[in-house]
Amino acid sequence: DAKTTQPNSMESNEEEPVHLPCNHSTISGTDYIHWYRQLPSQGPEYVIHGLTSNVNNRMASLAIAEDRKSSTLILHRATLRDAAVYYCILRDPSGNTPLVFGKGTRLSVIA
Amino acid sequence: DTGVSQDPRHKITKRGQNVTFRCDPISEHNRLYWYRQTLGQGPEFLTYFQNEAQLEKSRLLSDRFSAERPKGSFSTLEIQRTEQGDSAMYLCASSFRAFYNEQFFGPGTRLTVL
Numbered sequence: 683d684a685k686t687t688q689p690n691s692m693e694s695n696e697e698e699p700v701h702l703p704c705n706h707s708t709i710s711g712t713d714y715i716h717w718y719r720q721l722p723s724q725g726p727e728y729v730i731h732g733l734t735s736n737v738n739n740r741m742a743s744l745a746i747a748e749d750r751k752s753s754t755l756i757l758h759r760a761t762l763r764d765a766a767v768y769y770c771i772l773r774d775p776s777g778n779t780p781l782v783f784g785k786g787t788r789l790s791v792i793a
Numbered sequence: 794d795t796g797v798s799q800d801p802r803h804k805i806t807k808r809g810q811n812v813t814f815r816c817d818p819i820s821e822h823n824r825l826y827w828y829r830q831t832l833g834q835g836p837e838f839l840t841y842f843q844n845e846a847q848l849e850k851s852r853l854l855s856d857r858f859s860a861e862r863p864k865g866s867f868s869t870l871e872i873q874r875t876e877q878g879d880s881a882m883y884l885c886a887s888s889f890r891a892f893y894n895e896q897f898f899g900p901g902t903r904l905t906v907l
Contacts, residue, residue: 725797725884725898726836769835777894780826780849781886783835 686770691788694760702755702787704770709750712775717744717755719766720786726769729755765791795819797899799885805905806875813871814902818887825868826896827860828884829853836884842868843890875906 687705694700706715717729730737730744732753737744743756757764769786773779798817806812818825823844828836839858840850844865854860857875862868872879882903886896 723900725886725901726896727898728895731895767835773894780828780838780841781836781896782838783828785833785835 686772686784688768688770688784688787690785691790693790693792694757696762696791696793697759700757700760700764700789702757702768702770702789703752704754705752706770706772707751709772710774713772714775714777715744715746715750715753716771716773716781717742718769718771718781718783720769721763721766726781726783729768731773760789760791762791762793765789797885797887797897799883799899799902801902802900803903803905805907807907808877809874811871811873812875812904813869814883814885814904816868816870816885816887816899818867818885819889819897820866822887822889822897823865824888824890824894825862826886826888827868827870828886830882830884830901831880839870872904875904877906880904880906 716731718726719729720726730742732744745754767786767788769783800815825842827839830836838851839854840860842862845862857873860870882901884901886898888894888896
């Protein structure tokens, strides 16, 4: 799996939007971009994934650069419950491979 | 609750003892994964089953580690002759074969080797 680079930590005020960046300059043409997050004392949970087009779901939005070398996870209104480590992961289209986690970005949300 | 469950949630053992962890995946999921996570790091892949077949093992899985999924349902991970370096959170995840293959994680078993 290609490597991803994320900032170690970010901070946000409650109820403000958060943009979590991820660089993946060596992404292959068929790799999907997945985001997982890990709340304190829990296992990771799936957030969102995409290939080329921007994606929205009830948890977040995923904005993918036109050249696909970077992406941004957008939380539209951060809450205290969004404080977690966010992982950006590339996966081949079969989805058969295990997840390869980096260190992720630790998001702190300030009330 | 029909999520992934793991037992025990915490295990404290002395160096040299054997330990066994259990994972019960979501019932219709045919894929089951084990990961290990140490403090400040992301989870690292250990091994993966499709039904009862163990399809892939990481180099992290030394000879002291063994995993089984005897009937394609629950899985066990055994560590023999534990070492202090085995102290970590052991995570289990399951998925259903689908094109994007989202993995659902359990809460983990925290192992402390004294």
